Amino acid sequence: MERKSEKIKKVQGFNILQDECIWMRSGIVAFKRCENAYDCNNCSFDKAMTAALRSGKKAADGELRSFREQAKEHSYMERMCRHMLTGRVAVRKCGNDFRCDVCEFDQMMEDVDAIYPVGAVPVAEVAGYRYADSYYYHEGHAWARVEYGGRIRVGLDDFAMKLLGRPSGLELPGVGSALRQSEPGLCLKRDRNEAEVLSPVEGTVIAVNVDVLKQPERVNADPYSQGWLFLVEPERLKKNLESLYFGEIGKDWLTHEAESLQQLIFSEFPAMAATGAPPVDDVYGAVPEVGWDTLVHEFLKTR
Known part of the structure; x- marks a missing residue:
């Protein structure tokens, strides 16, 4: 039987969602897959990007803006909740600029997950x-x-x-x-x-x-x-x-x-x-x- 370290390399799969990161959807980065079910508040990539923006880094064609800032320019009906982005609920709009930590609906979904x-x-x-x-x-x-x-x-x-x-x-x-x-x-x-x-x-x-x-x-x-x-x-x-x-x-x-x-x-x-x-x-x-x-x-x- 092969060692685990050798075998695991043959299976590069996680039982998690692999959809486009919200930073990619917003056109801020060229390519990035979401590996955290759009839970941006607990995402190391999101934290790094946010810190970079706060430090004043700019793109070649001008100043970068957070996807949260861009979301404010869209109508409410265009702001999809992360639970909708992952396909977990059919329709749910985000009214918190992806601030899931202050969202009662997100907390309810998390509580349900903890039990069932x-x-x-x-x-x-x-x-x-x-x-x-x-x-x-x-x-x-x-x-x-x-x-x-x-x-x-x-x-x-x-x-x-x-x-x-x-x-x-x-x-x-x-x-x-x-x-x-x-x-x-x-x-x-x-x-x-x-x-x-x-x-x-x-x-x-x-x-x-x-x-x-x-x-x-x-x-x-x-x-x-x-x-x-x-x-x-x-x-x-x-x-x-x-x-x-x-x-x-x-x-x-x-x-x-x-x-x-x-x-x-x-x-x-x-x-x-x-x-x-x-x-x-x-x-x-x-x-x-x-x-x-x-x-x-x-x-x-x-x-």
């Missing part, structure tokens, strides 16, 4: 496990889904849930908690056993799925939608995603993990080799002799 997952995604079967094609996967079997505005929804993949079985409880980070990539971000419990799970991204937790705290079995039943765990406002998003598995590369990795699990079980229980693949729905429950700590260490990459 954005749409269903296609789920395929890979080596007997469910696999969501548009998600990013950490080697410790947590997934990361890039959503509207660049936020990250986090959960556990189907392999992890079938490996350890139905949890009796979950410990999730509180809102405002700071997470670091590849460091413990949550804890899964099954009776007296506990397993720390590594966070797939770095950032600040801004919402937690309280439903799974009340009903942990939701994570098993629907790990990629209703079984999500928490929402993160990420830091260094692009760098974080580069170290995760995605698309066909993720499928290859999951197949490799399934094969590694099979080899582990067959080495401990040679008699099972004659029956074919090891049990998938609840590996620990079917063969607890393999050991909880062994499964957690080998596949969740924690102690």
Whole structure:
């Protein structure tokens, strides 16, 4: 299996919108794609351009003006809200010169996003496990889904849930908690056993799925939608995603993990080799002799 750093280069895709940046639409820059769902207030490019304009930089044919200044010259009906630009709502005009930070409608949309997952995604079967094609996967079997505005929804993949079985409880980070990539971000419990799970991204937790705290079995039943765990406002998003598995590369990795699990079980229980693949729905429950700590260490990459 190739190293992630080599494989990731073959997949240059983000699960985010790639439409024309508003600075490009305004004719201020020749070419720039929006990678932040038109959330200009949290865009590093927008901040850099705004700072450049404030410093008095000029174009060859005269003084540059912010797209916000240009927008003021257009009628209200020509000022499209960022949620309309991305196709999320059919009609919505902007009356705030793209100052989303003072827009009640934008705040309402953000609040909705924090509670509800954005749409269903296609789920395929890979080596007997469910696999969501548009998600990013950490080697410790947590997934990361890039959503509207660049936020990250986090959960556990189907392999992890079938490996350890139905949890009796979950410990999730509180809102405002700071997470670091590849460091413990949550804890899964099954009776007296506990397993720390590594966070797939770095950032600040801004919402937690309280439903799974009340009903942990939701994570098993629907790990990629209703079984999500928490929402993160990420830091260094692009760098974080580069170290995760995605698309066909993720499928290859999951197949490799399934094969590694099979080899582990067959080495401990040679008699099972004659029956074919090891049990998938609840590996620990079917063969607890393999050991909880062994499964957690080998596949969740924690102690």
